Amino acid sequence: MSNQNQNSHLTAIERTSLSYPARILITQKKIKGKVLDFGCGVGKDVELLKEKGFDIAGYDPFYFPEFPTEKYDTILCFYVLNVLLLEEQAEVLMNVSHLLKPTGKAYFAVRRDIQFEGFRMHKIHKKETYQCIIKLPYVSVYKNENCEIYEYESYTSLHKGNTNLSPFLIGEEGRELIVETATVFSFYDKFPVSEGHALIVPKRLVSNYFDLTLKEQTACWIVANKVKSILQGKYNPDGFNIGINVNEAAGQTVWHSHIHIIPRFKGDVENPRGGIRGVIPGKKEY
Known part of the structure; x- marks a missing residue:
């Protein structure tokens, strides 16, 4: 992570229920095979999806820092890109594409309710955190005023x-x-x-x-x-x-x-x- 953006992990939300993008993708039957939650934060989605019978692992550079060594059929990346600087976003996209099986698919959920871009004082942690608007050149499989989910497949496949x-x-x-x-x-x-x-x-x-x-x-x-x-x-x-x-x-x-x-x-x-x-x-x- 860039030294300019040391507090991105503070944007992780501690939830008690499954995240909204995860619920959408379950409804659409998109989560298949061996699954990785990339940038899983505190890991609640991993825990709850395991309970539902999914074969899922989690990676987060702050909370679960052991980098994956396997390839995955499905990779989830929810609300990660919105809190990263451009060079950090590129690193995430490269890592996800590298960890995906040739026939696999990744799902990037991004926020659509961000009022302004840049550093702001986090309401709870009282430290500067970054947020930005994300648009990706991939197929959009879901969108409302708060959230959009993109589906990524390998360019060469x-x-x-x-x-x-x-x-x-x-x-x-x-x-x-x-x-x-x-x-x-x-x-x-x-x-x-x-x-x-x-x-x-x-x-x-x-x-x-x-x-x-x-x-x-x-x-x-x-x-x-x-x-x-x-x-x-x-x-x-x-x-x-x-x-x-x-x-x-x-x-x-x-x-x-x-x-x-x-x-x-x-x-x-x-x-x-x-x-x-x-x-x-x-x-x-x-």
Whole structure:
């Protein structure tokens, strides 16, 4: 969590009954299989859904800080994003997408009754807490004046085969998603240079990286940092090459801008000296 927003956990509500979004999703029969309540607060929904027979676990960075290691069929994330800063919201979206099974679905409940955005003095705790309005580019499955519930599915599963969105989505076999945010998705390269070779791709179909907006470029690098962390934990490489091919003269062959993150291992080439300079082999040494 950001040092600027240390009190987000104070917004957790201690309830005695099931939360409103949970009741809506039960009615709609959306909660299925192995379930995770991400940002569960004090854990009342987890407790009450267990009593109803659901196979559910809870995670909260303050109250239940042991980060999940499994994949889930359904992930619930209720009223979490509204109390987080932008970079914290991106971290939640990436974590949820990473923890979801390829065929799973996540449900983000957000408040629709917020009067103003920014820091405010919490009425009970008398400490500054943050709140903001959230809009997500996902399907809305419920909305009233107080609450909206979005349904999220993996971008690579939901749009499999849709080359109008991206040439990377070609084929019916799909791509294994690593993480996703509202504007960027990442997956493993179909023809990897090394184990764990990953691509970071903006959802907007732009061929030249430098034609992306600054906001889109920033979002790509937020995802790149997260993917690097995941690859480090999964493959334990000794280094990385990170690069972007811009235009045919620089080797670009897929006309959707993307960042390569290539894990490197000691001994994978005879002489790694020069690294990225090797794009022109004769000038690698200096």
